[in-house]
Amino acid sequence: MSMYSEKVMEHFRNPRNVGEIENPDGVGEVGNAACGDIMKIYLKVEDDIIRDVKFQTFGCGSAIATSSMVTEMVMGKTLAEAEQVTNKAVAEALDGLPPTKMHCSNLAADALHAAIKDYREKHNK
Amino acid sequence: MNRIYLDHNATTPVRPEVRDRMLPFLGELFGNPSSAHSFGQEVKPHLEEARQRIADQLGANPAQIVFTSGGTESDNMAVKGVAFAAEKGHIVTTVIEHPAVMQAVSWLVKKGFEATYIPVGSDGVVNPDDVKRALRPETILVSVMHVNNETGAIQPVEEISSITKEAGVPLHTDAVQSFGKLPTRVDDLGVDLMSIAAHKIYGPKGIGVLSIRKGTRIDPLIIGGAQEKRRRSGTENIAGIVGFGEATVLAEAEREQVYARLAALRRRFVTGLEASLTEVYVNGDAARTFPSTVSLSVSHVEGESMLLSLDMEGVAVSTGSACSSGSLEPSHVLVAMGMETVLAQGTLRFSMGRGTTEAEIDHVLEVFPPIVERLRKMSPLTRSQAC
Numbered sequence: 001m002s003m004y005s006e007k008v009m010e011h012f013r014n015p016r017n018v019g020e021i022e023n024p025d026g027v028g029e030v031g032n033a034a035c036g037d038i039m040k041i042y043l044k045v046e047d048d049i050i051r052d053v054k055f056q057t058f059g060c061g062s063a064i065a066t067s068s069m070v071t072e073m074v075m076g077k078t079l080a081e082a083e084q085v086t087n088k089a090v091a092e093a094l095d096g097l098p099p100t101k102m103h104c105s106n107l108a109a110d111a112l113h114a115a116i117k118d119y120r121e122k123h124n125k
Numbered sequence: 126m127n128r129i130y131l132d133h134n135a136t137t138p139v140r141p142e143v144r145d146r147m148l149p150f151l152g153e154l155f156g157n158p159s160s161a162h163s164f165g166q167e168v169k170p171h172l173e174e175a176r177q178r179i180a181d182q183l184g185a186n187p188a189q190i191v192f193t194s195g196g197t198e199s200d201n202m203a204v205k206g207v208a209f210a211a212e213k214g215h216i217v218t219t220v221i222e223h224p225a226v227m228q229a230v231s232w233l234v235k236k237g238f239e240a241t242y243i244p245v246g247s248d249g250v251v252n253p254d255d256v257k258r259a260l261r262p263e264t265i266l267v268s269v270m271h272v273n274n275e276t277g278a279i280q281p282v283e284e285i286s287s288i289t290k291e292a293g294v295p296l297h298t299d300a301v302q303s304f305g306k307l308p309t310r311v312d313d314l315g316v317d318l319m320s321i322a323a324h325k326i327y328g329p330k331g332i333g334v335l336s337i338r339k340g341t342r343i344d345p346l347i348i349g350g351a352q353e354k355r356r357r358s359g360t361e362n363i364a365g366i367v368g369f370g371e372a373t374v375l376a377e378a379e380r381e382q383v384y385a386r387l388a389a390l391r392r393r394f395v396t397g398l399e400a401s402l403t404e405v406y407v408n409g410d411a412a413r414t415f416p417s418t419v420s421l422s423v424s425h426v427e428g429e430s431m432l433l434s435l436d437m438e439g440v441a442v443s444t445g446s447a448c449s450s451g452s453l454e455p456s457h458v459l460v461a462m463g464m465e466t467v468l469a470q471g472t473l474r475f476s477m478g479r480g481t482t483e484a485e486i487d488h489v490l491e492v493f494p495p496i497v498e499r500l501r502k503m504s505p506l507t508r509s510q511a512c
Binding site: 002004009012013015018019029036037038039040056057058059060061063064 | 425426427428429430433436437455467470502503504505506
C-alpha cells in the first residue's frame with residue numbers, strides 16, 4: 001500500500017533521464033528549500049527539437065516522479081510542443097497525485113519551461 | 126519479506142496479553158458501568174481496577190485519574206480546561222510541544238489569552254531559567270512536554286516544577302512518549318497535570334488519561350452524563366480502559382530491561398550509521414535522549430524520498446519534517462533547534478520498540494546507505510549549492 005499511484009511509484013523506483021548534461025543548451029531550476037523540493041532540468045536542443053533532457057531533483061516521491069515523467073513526455077518533442085506541457089498534464093500522466101502534493105511537488109513542467117526560456121535567451125530564439 | 130517497524134513513537138502494536146484482557150468487554154461484559162443493574166455492576170470493578178493500576182504507576186490517587194479518548198484530548202483538556210476555569214490569563218509553553226498542546230494554546234491566544242513560547246537549544250532541550258523568566262503574575266499554566274516525540278529529547282520537567290511550585294502556577298506535562306518507558310510519578314516530576322495514552326505502550330488506540338492533582342482548577346471540555354466525577358462525560362470506553370490498565374502493568378514490569386536493550390540498540394545503530402554514511406547528523410544529545418528514538422538528518426536528500434525507499438525495503442520510519450503527513454512545512458521542532466530548512470527536510474525519525482532486534486537494526490544498516498547514495502546522485506544539491 002502506498003499513498004501514491006502505481007505509476008508514481010514506478011517512476012520513483014526507476015526514474016528516467018536522471019543526471020546532468022555537459023554543456024547543456026538550457027538549464028532551468030525551480031522550487032525552494034522551504035517547500036522541500038528543488039528541481040533542475042537540463043536540455044540539449046537541435047533544430048528546435050529536444051534531443052536530450054535530464055533532471056536532478058531534491059524532493060519527495062512525487063517531486064522525483066514528476067521530474068522523471070516530464071523528461072519522458074518531452075524527449076524528442078519540439079520546443080513549442082514542450083512548452084504546452086503543464087504541471088497538471090504531468091500529474092495526470094502519473095494517474096494523479098495526492099492533493100497536498102499538487103502545489104509544492106508538482107513543479108516539473110515549470111522547471112522544463114524555465115530551461116526552455118534559458119535556451120531561448122541564450123540563443124536568441 | 127518480514128517488515129521492520131521502526132515507528133514506535135507513532136504507535137505500537139497491541140500486545141496479545143492486552144488484547145486478551147480486552148476481549149470480554151467486546152463480548153459478554155458489555156454493560157454500562159453507570160447502570161445500577163447487574164450488567165453494569167459486573168463491569169464497574171474492572172473500570173476501577175484499571176484506574177487503580179494507572180494511578181499506581183503514576184504514584185497518584187485513583188481519584189486523580191480521568192479517562193479520555195487519548196493524548197490529544199488529554200492535552201486539550203489540560204490546556205483549555207485550566208484556561209476556561211481561569212477565564213483569562215497567560216500561558217507558558219515551549220516551541221517543541223506536540224500539536225495537541227501547541228494548537229490548543231494558539232487557539233486560546235485567538236480567544237484573548239496570552240502565551241509565551243520557550244525556545245530550545247540545539248540539543249532540543251528547554252532551559253528552566255527561560256521558564257522562570259517567562260512567568261508573570263497573571264500566568265495560569267505552564268505546559269512542558271516530558272519527552273519530545275520527534276527527537277526523544279528529555280525535558281527538565283522536575284527542575285521546572287520547582288519553579289512553578291514556588292510561583293504557585295500549575296504545571297502540565299505531555300508524557301505520552303515517556304509513560305511506561307521512564308519513571309513518570311507525578312510527585313517526582315512535580316506536575317499537577319499529566320497526559321498519557323495507551324497506544325504508545327502496546328495498548329489500544331482511543332484511550333488516554335489526564336491525571337489531575339487534587340485542587341487544580343480545571344473545567345471539563347466534554348459535559349453530559351457526569352461520568353469521571355463530572356470531569357469527562359461520555360460512557361466509558363471500558364475495553365480500552367481495561368487494555369490501558371493491562372498495558373501499563375506489563376510496561377512497568379519490563380521497563381528497565383527494555384531501556385537497557387534500547388540503549389544498546391541505539392548505540393549499535395548510531396555507530397553503524399556514522400561509519401557507513403558521510404554528512405549524516407544524529408540530532409540531540411544522547412545523554413538527554415530517550416534511547417528508542419534516532420532523529421537523523423541527511424544532507425542533500427529529502428526525507429520522504431528516503432521514507433518511501435525504506436518502505437519499499439519493508440522498513441517503516443517517519444520523516445522529521447511533516448511533509449508526508451500533509452503539511453509541507455519543515456518540522457517546527459528541528460527548526461526550533463536551529464537547523465537549516467534543507468537539512469530539516471532531510472530528516473528521518475527511527476523509533477524502536479520492545480520487539481526491535483539487533484538483526485533488524487543490522488538489516489536497516491545494510492539497506493539504508495545505498496538508498497542515500499542513490500538519492501544523493503539524483504539531487505541537484507550534492508555538488509552545486511550547499512543550502
